Amino acid sequence: MLHHTKAAAAVLAIGLAAAGIAGCHNDDNAxxxxxxxxxxxxxxxxxxxxHPTDVARSNLNKATDKAKKDVDxxxxxANDTLKDVRDNFRETVTVTETPAP
Structure with missing residues (x-):
């Protein structure tokens, strides 16, 4: 669940920063x-x-960089978890042959 929360937060941050750029008006081009x-x-x-667009663009870049780090x-x-599962599977599955009576 924590992984989903981190991913959702990263997407939200990028969306808000992008909305900041989109929300800037042409008359703000001073x-x-x-x-x-x-x-x-x-x-x-x-x-x-x-310029407000510069601030929004900077925020977008920061959010994107953080999202990339979060994804990494x-x-x-996920790779560590998969490795742990594979290692545990190897440890718990054993085949024991017993001689026929």
Whole structure:
């Protein structure tokens, strides 16, 4: 059941990130801007405004990378489980011949 939950979470994350890209409007196509503000104490504050599609695309890439890792982990778990089943099957199935009376 845990495997199904991980897979479903990965698909959901990708879907939400893709929906974020699809939900961006054409009027949001303003370029990213960076503003530097010098504070009275001399420190500089940098404020960066990014396009919503860039944020959504970044989220999609992160979700896709995580999903790939989750799938690899699930594949490894499945292979380990299959190996355990095969090993246990070999251990439990024994043939004993007894001489005829």
């Amino acid at each position: 370029p990213a801007t960076t503003t530097n503000t010098t504070n009275p104490d001399g420190r500089v504050t940098v404020t960066k405004t990014v 982990d699930l594949r490894k778990d």
